[in-house]
Amino acid sequence: MTASRIMIIDDNHMNLELVSYMLEANGYIVKVECGAATALNSLPEFRPDLILMDIQLPDMDGLELTRRLKADPATSGIVVVAFTAYAMKGDEAKMLAAGCDGYISKPINVSTFISQVRAGLP
Numbered sequence: 001m002t003a004s005r006i007m008i009i010d011d012n013h014m015n016l017e018l019v020s021y022m023l024e025a026n027g028y029i030v031k032v033e034c035g036a037a038t039a040l041n042s043l044p045e046f047r048p049d050l051i052l053m054d055i056q057l058p059d060m061d062g063l064e065l066t067r068r069l070k071a072d073p074a075t076s077g078i079v080v081v082a083f084t085a086y087a088m089k090g091d092e093a094k095m096l097a098a099g100c101d102g103y104i105s106k107p108i109n110v111s112t113f114i115s116q117v118r119a120g121l122p
Contacts, residue, residue, distance in 0.1 A: 003027050003028055003029050004028055004029070004049045004050065004121050005028070005029045005030075005031070005046060005047060005048045005049050005050075006023055006028050006029070006030050006031075006048055006049065006050050006051070006052065006117070007030075007031045007032075007033060007039065007042075007043070007046060007048040007050075007051045007052070008020060008023075008030065008031070008032045008033070008051075008052045008083070009032075009033045009034075009035070009036065009039045009051060009052065009053050009054055009057065009062065009065070010032070010034070010052070010054040010057075010083065011034050011035060011054065011056075011057055011058050012054070013034075015054075015106065016032045016034070018108070019052065019083075019108065019113075020032050022110070022113060022114060023114075023117065026114050028117075031046045031048065034058075035057055035058055035059045035060070036057050036059050036060035036062070036064075036065045037059050037060070039051075039065070040065075040068075043069075043075060043078075044074070048078055049078070049079065049121055049122060050078070050079040050080075050081060050117070050120055050121055050122075051069075051078055051079070051080045051081065052081055052083040052104065052117075053065065053066055053080050053081065053082055053083055053084075053100065054083055054084055055082055055083075055084040055095070056084065062082070062084070063082075063094065063095065063098035063100075064098075066080050066082075066095075066098045066099045066100055067098050067099055069099070070098075070099035077122075079101045079102075079120055079121065079122055080099060080100050080101055081100065081101060081102040081103065081104055081117070081120045082095040082100040082102070082103045082104070083103075083104050083106065084103075084105070084106060085105065085106040085107070101120060102119075102120045104116050104117070
């Protein structure tokens with residue numbers, strides 16, 4: 001069985017380091033991107049099974065990027081999990097309405113993070 005491919009799109013380098021380390025230590029193939037534009041460029045080659053999508057990105061809102069991915073037949077099947085500290089009442093509904101398949105809050109709980117990711121994989 002091949003390892004699942006996970007793309008993390010987040011502009012916080014500390015989040016990227018911690019999360020990519022945890023995922024790689026658990027056997028996942030990880031690609032990190034700091035913005036929407038670079039992520040869009042690397043998607044065709046990397047072909048992730050799951051994207052951990054920060055909502056507040058510098059170049060494009062993560063929800064807008066999710067809407068674009070879900071509207072494109074080439075990327076609509078990728079599982080997108082909102083990955084954000086932006087968790088006000090009603091925000092989870094906005095994330096799901098934009099096409100996110102799930103939600104993981106930051107800061108992550110290191111004891112449950114991998115099982116949360118595993119639950120989101122196809």
